[in-house]
Amino acid sequence: MTTVLVIGGYGAVGRHTATALTRLLPDATVLTAGRRPERAAPVAGTVALRLDTADPDAMDAAPPDVDTVVMCASHENARIARACLERGIHYLDVSASHPVLAAIEPLDPTARRTGATAVLSVGLMPGVSNLLARHLTDRHPGADLRISALLGSGDRHGPAALEWTLDGLGSLRGSWTADFPAPYGRRTVHRFPFSDQYTLPSTTGAATAATGLCLDSRPVTHLLRAAGRPAVARFLRRPDVRRLLLAALDAAHVGGDGFAVTVQTEDTTVAFTGRDQSRATGLATALAVTRLPLLNPGVFHLDQVVEPIGFLGELATHGSFTLHPLPSAS
Ligand SMILES: NC(=O)c1ccc[n+]([C@@H]2O[C@H](COP(=O)([O-])OP(=O)(O)OC[C@H]3O[C@@H](n4cnc5c(N)ncnc54)[C@H](OP(=O)(O)O)[C@@H]3O)[C@@H](O)[C@H]2O)c1
Numbered sequence: 001m002t003t004v005l006v007i008g009g010y011g012a013v014g015r016h017t018a019t020a021l022t023r024l025l026p027d028a029t030v031l032t033a034g035r036r037p038e039r040a041a042p043v044a045g046t047v048a049l050r051l052d053t054a055d056p057d058a059m060d061a062a063p064p065d066v067d068t069v070v071m072c073a074s075h076e077n078a079r080i081a082r083a084c085l086e087r088g089i090h091y092l093d094v095s096a097s098h099p100v101l102a103a104i105e106p107l108d109p110t111a112r113r114t115g116a117t118a119v120l121s122v123g124l125m126p127g128v129s130n131l132l133a134r135h136l137t138d139r140h141p142g143a144d145l146r147i148s149a150l151l152g153s154g155d156r157h158g159p160a161a162l163e164w165t166l167d168g169l170g171s172l173r174g175s176w177t178a179d180f181p182a183p184y185g186r187r188t189v190h191r192f193p194f195s196d197q198y199t200l201p202s203t204t205g206a207a208t209a210a211t212g213l214c215l216d217s218r219p220v221t222h223l224l225r226a227a228g229r230p231a232v233a234r235f236l237r238r239p240d241v242r243r244l245l246l247a248a249l250d251a252a253h254v255g256g257d258g259f260a261v262t263v264q265t266e267d268t269t270v271a272f273t274g275r276d277q278s279r280a281t282g283l284a285t286a287l288a289v290t291r292l293p294l295l296n297p298g299v300f301h302l303d304q305v306v307e308p309i310g311f312l313g314e315l316a317t318h319g320s321f322t323l324h325p326l327p328s329a330s
Contacts, residue, residue: 003029004289005066007051007080008073010040012158013094013123016282017070018043020318024286031063034073059083068292070285071095074160078103081118085299088114090292094123094285096164098195101301108299121301122288123281124272125149125211125261126196130303131312132263132270133196134204138308141205143265146212147196148178148189153215155257155277165213168193170233176212180260181271181324188221189214190228203301216256272312274321283319287311 004021008014009032021030022045030046037048051058053076062069068090071077077095081104084091095101101120111118121130129147137143151157157165174191189212197211214221227236235241259280262271274280288302295305309323316323 001027001029002067003031003063003065004068004070005031005033005051005062006046006070006072007033007053008071008160009033009046010037010043010048011072011160012156012278013161013281013285014070014072015043016279017072017094017285018046018282020283020286021070021289022046024290024318029065031066033062053077053080059087059089068092068289070289072282072285074100074164078107082107082110085111085114085116085118088116090116091118092122092285092288093118093120094127094281095120096123096126096194098193098198101195101199105299111299112297115297117292117295117297118299119288119292119295119302119305120299121196121199121303122285124259124277124284125194126199127281127284127288127302128272128312128315129194129196129211129261129263130200130203130301131306131308132261132272133200133206133209134303135270135308135312136263136265136268137200137204137206140265140268142207143205145200145206145209146176146178146189146264147194147200147209148176148180148187148212148214148262148264149192149194150178150180150184150187150189150214150216150258150260150262151277152257152259152275153217153220155259158278161278166236169236170228170230173228174210174212176210178212178214178262178264179269180262181273181322184216184258184260187214187218190221199301200303203304216258271324272316272321273324274316274319280315280319280321284315287315287318
């Protein structure tokens with residue numbers, strides 16, 4: 001019997017992860033943890049507990065039978081990862097922040113010594129994007145990858161994800177045109193610091209990789225571009241402005257809840273689409289947990305340990321998502 005602890009397990013991504021785990025692993029015990037579980041709506045089929053990743057002894061206080069930790073919070077990830085891997089506890093992380101993932105990668109020898117597995121780049125982007133990229137680079141080694149996310153401006157994004165997006169504004173310059181499946185069509189995508197662009201050249205045969213973002217609403221995408229200008233981005237990061245902006249973003253729902261991720265090389269585009277990006281991220285993460293018994297000890301990115309088309313096909317079936325075009329598994 002496995003016991004999975006989802007840290008941030010009642011947040012936007014975490015509650016979908018935890019719910020999907022209760023369905024995919026019906027014999028597992030699923031625990032959801034965070035600093036203030038009493039303030040959150042309970043996640044059916046899970047047990048909530050209090051855990052603050054800022055506490056250096058957080059993992060000492062966790063129940064002793066936990067064998068897998070899924071990190072859906074974005075504070076002290078590397079310290080929690082180390083504490084898990086030193087104890088032989090498997091660790092998965094949905095973070096899209098390259099510095100966070102780069103701080104966990106060096107724990108590979110620790111994981112090998114204790115027999116634990118860490119899987120990074122789990123979720124939608126990174127995650128699904130890594131698998132689409134690997135599908136293409138398996139066929140076109142040395143490809144230059146353009147990875148584009150279209151997010152619904154009316155979708156529910158958790159506070160941590162919105163904070164991450166604000167942090168990324170203005171950090172990278174450049175834009176390109178990406179073709180998304182209907183109903184979105186051709187869109188201008190603005191470069192954004194998703195972690196997969198940094199990791200894919202070393203984990204796949206890609207020559208280069210660039211990641212970008214647009215929103216389903218064209219006017220809001222224009223605002224995103226304006227907000228990326230260094231002076232505006234600096235202004236938006238001021239704590240008082242940031243508080244107001246986060247509240248406004250939480251309240252404003254000007255578009256739909258659809259998402260699309262495309263990965264393109266010079267002459268091929270593959271895509272994954274659906275509704276509710278937090279649900280897609282959570283479902284992909286729970287599906288990655290089910291693969292753990294097949295994996296060797298060590299620290300890996302999802303694209304290094306999972307066969308892309310089998311995994312994406314299963315994810316599409318579970319979540320009513322769509323893989324475009326439907327590539328053959330050969
Ligand atoms: N890979 C992907 O495709 C993808 C997609 C979306 C989001 N993400 C990432 O997923 C993460 C979560 O995003 P979200 O939208 O789910 O955010 P969210 O709704 O704000 O959820 C964050 C959760 O973490 C908990 N938390 C915060 N600080 C904590 C701490 N110090 N100790 C323990 N728990 C803590 C929060 O509960 P309390 O406040 O009660 O502690 C909450 O349950 C972010 O890092 C985001 O960038 C990745």
